[in-house]
Amino acid sequence: MIDFRISEADQHILDQVAAEGRAGEKYARHFEEHEHEPLPEAFPEAAEFEPLPRLLARRSKEDTPPATFQMLLSFARQSTNGVPLRNALRGGGGLGNAALRAAGTKEQIEKWGGLILAMSITEPGAGSDTKAIQSTARLDGEEWVLNGDKIFVTTGIRAQGVVVWATVDKSAGRAGIKSFLVMKGTQGFEIVRQEKKLGIRTSDTAAYAFRDCRVPRENLLGLDESVPREKGSASYRGVMKTFNMTRPGVASGGVAKALGAVGFARDALAEDGIKVDWQAGFHQRSATQQALIEMEADAEAASLTVLHAAWLADMGRPNNVESSVCKAKGGEVCRTVPQRAMELLGAMSVSHDHLVEKYLRDGRISDIYEGTGQIQRLIIARSILGYSSEELS
């Protein structure tokens, strides 16, 4: 049965998560202005909230399925502007960990799974074009020798290790790209800088340099050293799977910022006596009410596409196109809705007295990483047109 209802039990969890997020807002401005300051292990307010794993443990298996519920949690958490009251990033929780789980051998997962692992793909000259990766890995005896520059490494500072994409054979294109686990402190692996960003400032972003950086031969994830010559090798597809799984997640972050911005605008204007009258027809509405309705419709529409893509994953059904649909919509509303919310709130929306401007700055990244809106549209277009990536690029 088509159903959009959230059970009381689940709503309670979501309310808790949102409350914890809001409790962290008192620290938000400080970490905006001190962006490279590490977050403490826990803030005093953390004690007031039951940890999420405990809340989740009580969920019924008959309720909204887990991946879908993760999206609801993301909406609840990320539509607040709070810094995490507990250091959210623990062993196993980095983007590199997802890659390890997808592409690593059982032994590799056991060995490194407990660390915080970052994922290092992007290079100064490449962006979304993973085929163009220039970093190289050369086998020298029982060691891989890595060379190259990497940028935009999320949690690149805090991570204990990093999964690095490099090519073992440039002539092979995508099939030559392999991923390697490199531990912090390895000789020849340098953190060049920590980036200063428009938003998501409590998430650290690093640039790396690898200069004759040597790692053991068994640090190749999956241990498959072969370079197939056909298109779309299993190895590469293995790596790409991590994208497919993360698109709804990233989209949920963008949607959350849109939901947060429209919620902020709605509440702030209500205090000034301006409220949506849902019963009123178009001609009976004010311009502000109509703008709020449109923003709410846009944010909700995007949220439904995210839930849909996640639900398909829950059902074990293909969700490649739907993941790109939701990523495209999330990328759209993370830009337009906070922008409009500020327009509606006027000059005071830019003041640091309030956090609404943070939705715009933090949300903006959602249309960039894990594939820009343009990349998502390419994926969708190829799918509906039946074109390969060579036929439509």
Next chain:
Amino acid sequence: MIDFRISEADQHILDQVAAEGRAGEKYARHFEEHEHEPLPEAFPEAAEFEPLPRLLARRSKEDTPPATFQMLLSFARQSTNGVPLRNALRGGGGLGNAALRAAGTKEQIEKWGGLILAMSITEPGAGSDTKAIQSTARLDGEEWVLNGDKIFVTTGIRAQGVVVWATVDKSAGRAGIKSFLVMKGTQGFEIVRQEKKLGIRTSDTAAYAFRDCRVPRENLLGLDESVPREKGSASYRGVMKTFNMTRPGVASGGVAKALGAVGFARDALAEDGIKVDWQAGFHQRSATQQALIEMEADAEAASLTVLHAAWLADMGRPNNVESSVCKAKGGEVCRTVPQRAMELLGAMSVSHDHLVEKYLRDGRISDIYEGTGQIQRLIIARSILGYSSEELS
């Protein structure tokens, strides 16, 4: 001095033209429903209005320059829904006449300039891609032999002759394309059908077939039979000039439909007590007022780009990019503004009791002919990026 004022004398002319347009609205629905019925030479109401040439003859040379004023006339005339009270199409007034004037020899212009000439470029397989023209012209003794199919020939029924694009050498690409004057009644020249269209129904649109159609050698416009091998031959550029001159004209039609639609909505809603209060700030406006403001802003913005492109032509300055800018904006607002006007007016906007739906239907063509919005963006992008048509297509 930057100036957007219209002199009293000019405003009087524009008011007259608009009044004549409105007087023709009583016949509009009839010709919508009898779209292939020829317009009479004159309606009785024509006598009430001074003919435009007489009005124009009294204009001061110190006033708004002529091409710019033509755009204002187009706004005034085409923002009404009236059928022409006088048969507007006379000798010299067809699209083919503009081509003749641009590319013909002095003798050719004298010989055919007094006829109504249509312009026949598009082919079933080509669309905006003039390079792909398949119609051929072969010189056989002192005659050109034409073969091919043509569609979307504006005034193709009423025209006395037609300027046809055909290639004399397919291997030469654009440089091989020449234009030929073919008189109605020439053997091998067949009118295949008259199209039924969404809008602009008082403008007849024909499909032609040429089957071994022979015309005298001197019917080649410009008489230049050579096929230069370099890119961007003078001959082709000569032909393309007709586009460059007509883009603001076509854009003005689209803008006029947007202006008409927003004007209709404004007046109709005012009768129901809903009016824009220009002094009110955003939060004091109704949704309807805000929608009217946005539509009016969009239509006015597009109108200014049209005036700007035409004014550059008046000044003898290059206006290639500005022509495409205004064509792109005209193509945008001819779609969005009538659509929104109808949304604002609700269900009665679709009723044949009113003419507002005609703005949507008539306006829609403006984003298609003389180059779609996509083609205009290509032209603009090439210009600002410094790319040739080979580098960006």
Next chain:
Amino acid sequence: MISFQLDEEQELIRDSLEGFAREVLRPQARAIDEAGAIPDEILAQGWELGLVAATIPEEYGGSGGTRSPMTGAIMLEQLGGGCASLASAVMASSTFVNPLLDFGTDEQKRDYLPLFAGPEPHYASLALQESQFGFGADRLRTKAERRGNGWVLSGTKRLVPFGDRASHFLVLATGGEAIDAFIVPRDAKGLAIEPEAGTMGLKPLPTAKLSLDRVELPGGARLGGDNGIDAARLLNTLRVASAAIAVGISRTVTDFAIPYAKERVAFGEPIAKKQAIAFMLADMHIECDTMRLMVWKAASQLDQGADATRATVLAQDYVRRHAVKVADDGLQIFGGHGFIRDLPLEMWLRNTRTVTVLDGPAAV
């Protein structure tokens, strides 16, 4: 719990109507639109689907199915995708029947529902729209006055589907505050019926103008008796139904444009290989999916008996802003061919603009 799973019956209905839409409606849509009228045999064929009678209880001769705006949305997306005019025509009597099912007294149900349970089409329809451009259900001008035990109705109703043949109309009017619906027989004294001049979209759907000049009605004419109706629910149901039709047209436009874009060659390659066109198609696909989800959310809330006003307002707003763009972009991909009435693109644009400005000629 959140679920996007159609139940078995819904999947069956979707699949069978998809076939009906593809094989019966789509092939006739263009010709019917051009003719401006729907042949009686096609109306009869539509009636035979049993969609109107599907949810009429068995005691009144119907099939006794469950009333479900959610299932209705699924149906209307398919029918609308086949032909919005025929979809609206086939479902027109539902705009009378369904409010009766939802709000009617036992007596009203007994008196009127059996009319629609027979094998031949029977017409009755909702009279909502009025002449003023600033119309809104919260700005009704048709007045209902109490007179003794009965009512007197005055006002003008526009664009009433099948006004030429409907046996009854459900006229929305207000006594000042609440909105009421009144069952008005076509031969009521003071009721004048004139055919409308025509409409831009849904051209073949016959519509009429009803002039109510102090039409006197008995007390039992008020739908729901003393309880009246839940007007918000009635309107929400109509709005969701219209939006579902719009989604159906959008989907059809997109599906029609995809193969054309792959076949049509310009500047040396299929236009689908140009990002401008490919991204336009991607956006059309994105919005079809997204609009559908918005419609589903509102429709499922109506099924659950919840106050679906917020979800309906959002779905209607979203669909209004996006469906016309999808149809219009579809036309753009076809260029000049889209503007010619040989192809259905321009019809889909007219129909989309029309169903998204109506508050719903068809509602389930």
Next chain:
Amino acid sequence: MISFQLDEEQELIRDSLEGFAREVLRPQARAIDEAGAIPDEILAQGWELGLVAATIPEEYGGSGGTRSPMTGAIMLEQLGGGCASLASAVMASSTFVNPLLDFGTDEQKRDYLPLFAGPEPHYASLALQESQFGFGADRLRTKAERRGNGWVLSGTKRLVPFGDRASHFLVLATGGEAIDAFIVPRDAKGLAIEPEAGTMGLKPLPTAKLSLDRVELPGGARLGGDNGIDAARLLNTLRVASAAIAVGISRTVTDFAIPYAKERVAFGEPIAKKQAIAFMLADMHIECDTMRLMVWKAASQLDQGADATRATVLAQDYVRRHAVKVADDGLQIFGGHGFIRDLPLEMWLRNTRTVTVLDGPAAV
């Protein structure tokens, strides 16, 4: 007659400020934004351009140029394209001086204009904005009450430029109906000045919160004396000025993105050769041109002394909807690099959003 021809003086100003913006402002913009403060020497350099004094009559020590919002728009587009924060800073005192020129009594002009005619920067600014999110000039909460021959002002003003150093403020307040402007010296009793916490855009521009607790002013403090001011004109002038700055940023973003798109290679060719990017750039170019024309129309009407309210509302609406999109699309073209503060894209987005929600920190 319609003309798009800048006069000679305007062309001169445009060209010289274009050079100043390119050579002085642009190179410093990023560092100044990051530092959140403008060095005094740069402020002095900006002051030396003589822009504030340009239109002060010679009798008060100024250059005696003609007041022209049209010329102002041309100036602000160039300055804003160089650095919106510096443009706003350089012109901040104009928000005090220009209303004085437009509406001031002879006595007011004599008392205050000479302050701004010297070689050193002198600051005074307009206090318009208030704390409430539903703020609008037609919803002012700062109250002006008559008391004897004088006035008493109460209320809170926010985001007042150079509140830290301004010698005077022009405070907008209302006695109930009309909007008035009052000259308030910084040492007025009852006036408390606190620095603002900061702003998302125009970060280096120092702003302050003014709390007016029954501030008593003499009768001569009311701008324009008994005539008061034309508040619509004052607000229109501010709005057009802000819009002109936004156009300048948009133009700079576009100019900055073009060479990058040609250099940046992805999937084997410059991204500018992808229609998705090329069309985005084309749209940015289209909107820069179009926004400018909208600003020009409103500005030229202000020059002509006409009621420019309609043109201003339209220009402001149009620029608000398009300028942020241009800046945002510019950032998108740079992908992740656009999000990093090494490049100016994210700054341009913040500044564009900021200047288009203000009713104008800078106005000429």
